[in-house]
Amino acid sequence: xxxxxxxxxxxLLDGLKVGLQMCGFTVDAVTTVADAQAAVRADxxxxxxxxxxxxxxxxxxxxxxxxxxxxxxxVLLLTAKDEVSDRICGLDAGADDYLGKPFDLDEVAAxxxxxxxxxxGRAESRLIWQGAALDPARMTVERGxxxxxxxxxxxxxxxALMENPGTIHSKPSLEQKLYGWQEExxxxxxxxxxxxxRAKLGAxxxxxxxxxxxxxxxxx
Amino acid sequence: xxxxRLRLFTILLVTTSxxxxxxxxxxYASTQAEVERVLDARLTEAARxxxxxxxxxxIDAASAAEVAASQRPPDSxxxxxxNYNRQLSCQIWSLQGDLLGxxxxxxxxxxxxHTDGFEDTEINGERWRxxxxxxxxxxxxxxxxxxxxxxxxxIGDVVKGLLLPAVVILPLLAMLIWLSLARGLAPFNxxxxxxxxxxxxxxxxxDDTAAPLEVKPIIMSLNSLxxxxxxxRERERNFTAYAAHELKTPLAGLKTQAQIAxxxxxxxxxxxxxxxxxxxxxxxxxxxxxxxxxxxVDSTDVPMEPEEVDVALxxxxxxxxxxxxxxxxxxxxxxxxxxxxxxxxxTDRTLLRLALRNILENAVQHSPEGGEVTCRVAASxxxxxxxxxxxxxxxxxxxxxxxxxxxYRNSRAGSIGSGLGLSIVQMALERIGGSIAFSRGGDGFAxxxxxxxxxxx
Numbered sequence: 234x235x236x237x238x239x240x241x242x243x244x245l246l247d248g249l250k251v252g253l254q255m256c257g258f259t260v261d262a263v264t265t266v267a268d269a270q271a272a273v274r275a276d277x278x279x280x281x282x283x284x285x286x287x288x289x290x291x292x293x294x295x296x297x298x299x300x301x302x303x304x305x306x307x308v309l310l311l312t313a314k315d316e317v318s319d320r321i322c323g324l325d326a327g328a329d330d331y332l333g334k335p336f337d338l339d340e341v342a343a344x345x346x347x348x349x350x351x352x353x354g355r356a357e358s359r360l361i362w363q364g365a366a367l368d369p370a371r372m373t374v375e376r377g378x379x380x381x382x383x384x385x386x387x388x389x390x391x392x393a394l395m396e397n398p399g400t401i402h403s404k405p406s407l408e409q410k411l412y413g414w415q416e417e418x419x420x421x422x423x424x425x426x427x428x429x430x431r432a433k434l435g436a437x438x439x440x441x442x443x444x445x446x447x448x449x450x451x452x453x
Numbered sequence: 454x455x456x457x458r459l460r461l462f463t464i465l466l467v468t469t470s471x472x473x474x475x476x477x478x479x480x481y482a483s484t485q486a487e488v489e490r491v492l493d494a495r496l497t498e499a500a501r502x503x504x505x506x507x508x509x510x511x512i513d514a515a516s517a518a519e520v521a522a523s524q525r526p527p528d529s530x531x532x533x534x535x536n537y538n539r540q541l542s543c544q545i546w547s548l549q550g551d552l553l554g555x556x557x558x559x560x561x562x563x564x565x566x567h568t569d570g571f572e573d574t575e576i577n578g579e580r581w582r583x584x585x586x587x588x589x590x591x592x593x594x595x596x597x598x599x600x601x602x603x604x605x606x607x608i609g610d611v612v613k614g615l616l617l618p619a620v621v622i623l624p625l626l627a628m629l630i631w632l633s634l635a636r637g638l639a640p641f642n643x644x645x646x647x648x649x650x651x652x653x654x655x656x657x658x659x660d661d662t663a664a665p666l667e668v669k670p671i672i673m674s675l676n677s678l679x680x681x682x683x684x685x686r687e688r689e690r691n692f693t694a695y696a697a698h699e700l701k702t703p704l705a706g707l708k709t710q711a712q713i714a715x716x717x718x719x720x721x722x723x724x725x726x727x728x729x730x731x732x733x734x735x736x737x738x739x740x741x742x743x744x745x746x747x748x749x750v751d752s753t754d755v756p757m758e759p760e761e762v763d764v765a766l767x768x769x770x771x772x773x774x775x776x777x778x779x780x781x782x783x784x785x786x787x788x789x790x791x792x793x794x795x796x797x798x799x800t801d802r803t804l805l806r807l808a809l810r811n812i813l814e815n816a817v818q819h820s821p822e823g824g825e826v827t828c829r830v831a832a833s834x835x836x837x838x839x840x841x842x843x844x845x846x847x848x849x850x851x852x853x854x855x856x857x858x859x860x861y862r863n864s865r866a867g868s869i870g871s872g873l874g875l876s877i878v879q880m881a882l883e884r885i886g887g888s889i890a891f892s893r894g895g896d897g898f899a900x901x902x903x904x905x906x907x908x909x910x
Contacts, residue, residue: 242702244733248709251726255716286698313701335705338712 239269240284256342266290285312300327307348360395403446496584500597656683703737743873750880757801759907765790791831798837808881811874819845836905847898
């Protein structure tokens with residue numbers, strides 16, 4: 234799942250980036266309102282983590298611009314101001330959730346998963362397909378009673394496939410979910426990780442649609 | 454004296470008593486003078502009357518003398534104790550010295566030796582006021598006397614009559630004064646009660662519309678005090694909120710980095726997280742120091758103490774303090790002082806030091822590795838100019854005004870400082886009446902500070 238993190242404090246931004254990557258997210262990071270607005274216009278993210286106090290304005294400006302442009306990407310506000318009035322203000326401006334600083338990394342990840350899930354209209358936190366249950370909180374998949382831990386990249390690919398099981402995912406669209414802007418895309422990563430997933434879940438779980446991409450097998 | 458009521462009561466009672474006493478003395482003196490005058494007139498009148506009676510021969514002086522001699526005179530005169538009977542005593546003497554006649558109350562001894570006018574005499578221990586008149590036709594001398602004791606008693610009785618009501622009235626007056634004071638001082642009690650009922654947070658002004666004229670200044674001073682305390686509290690509250698807010702972000706950073714260090718199995722990631730924690734702690738502690746400085750600058754509790762400050766020496770001091778930073782970046786701080794005179798200015802040392810320290814710290818931190826920070830100092834009678842220039846990127850002209858604002862954070866501050874430095878500079882300069890201007894020099898950025906001579910207030 235690809236995230237945009239907007240935060241001007243260098244150490245916190247780095248912490249969010251590394252920490253959320255460890256939780257299975259792909260993270261892009263910007264530090265200003267201007268960069269954030271450019272990013273949400275140019276790219277699609279599953280969620281945006283937004284700090285309120287930014288050097289060139291308020292995070293609420295970014296939020297307002299997104300909602301004006303009918304961008305329904307879930308937004309989690311992070312802020313040091315945690316009075317009730319501030320929370321109400323943020324939520325009324327169109328934020329999906331609100332977290333006061335300092336926060337727990339796991340809580341940020343859990344809230345992000347929750348607002349993304351709600352955005353997709355799902356109640357169940359796990360993704361289930363053909364007897365396989367993917368637990369995003371633990372980055373594990375359970376199939377036939379066997380629990381398998383996934384690497385960050387494996388998890389990201391499987392999550393993308395299971396969120397939309399019927400559709401075919403092209404290699405570039407999967408790469409986009411795996412890599413942030415600053416990361417260099419390695420040419421055969423998707424193939425390598427699909428191979429590893431097949432080894433863990435059974436060769437027939439992911440189908441290759443030749444020349445187009447990958448999808449989950451629809452029937453046994 | 455602690456009780457105002459008691460104090461007023463004492464003052465009023467003492468002054469009232471003093472007035473009473475003075476009035477009594479005055480009345481006594483004037484009564485005495487008046488009584489003397491009236492009684493003296495009566496003596497004169499009586500003596501003349503007796504003299505004229507015997508001149509008409511209604512009384513035969515010669516035979517009267519025999520009668521007088523046959524009468525047994527009273528052993529001594531006794532002034533009546535209870536009443537004013539027998540006030541006047543009369544004697545008629547022949548010029549040869551024989552007693553021709555006397556009234557019933559008069560003593561046998563001569564009342565006086567003189568021939569004419571008034572005289573005070575003493576006979577057998579009894580004091581007399583005597584008027585003498587000589588009747589040359591008959592060759593007699595008429596003496597009419599008043600007992601001085603009776604006179605004094607008369608005056609005493611008059612004064613006593615005046616004093617007695619005063620003695621009765623005085624306690625009554627005291628009571629009335631006491632009660633009136635309670636009533637008169639009621640506005641104070643009302644204010645005291647309204648203040649006593651207040652919580653520490655209630656700083657709204659006391660209503661002075663119904664207050665008497667004398668109480669208004671107190672209420673006005675109180676209200677002005679309330680306002681100042683309120684403003685100070687507000688400043689403190691703003692500051693606390695700001696400080697809490699400013700510290701939460703670095704804390705959040707520290708926490709996430711710590712969680713990464715705990716969780717990651719990758720040694721490189723752990724190391725990087727720990728390194729970031731270390732830098733973040735340094736930055737946060739600098740920020741805490743700046744917040745404390747800011748609180749010190751912001752506080753108006755501490756009065757300014759103008760003194761002669763040698764600016765060049767002060768900069769040297771600050772540079773020594775910043776040696777840790779300057780050494781790590783290999784930055785040199787050079788001070789160029791106006792050679793002719795000592796570069797000193799009369800101002801508050803602490804505030805000037807805070808301002809210069811933050812400017813210098815910014816300059817050093819924005820300097821490139823191995824760079825040079827130049828401080829030029831020039832002083833005149835009116836103040837001192839301090840120009841601190843570095844070889845760093847400086848501040849965008851568009852931001853020149855904004856960076857001075859309280860609690861403003863520069864867009865580039867994130868990587869270097871907390872953004873509090875220039876706020877502290879601006880606040881400190883405001884208090885000592887100085888000003889700051891930014892300019893871009895040939896190879897860097899210059900901050901020019903003007904410090905005026907601070908007048909003792």
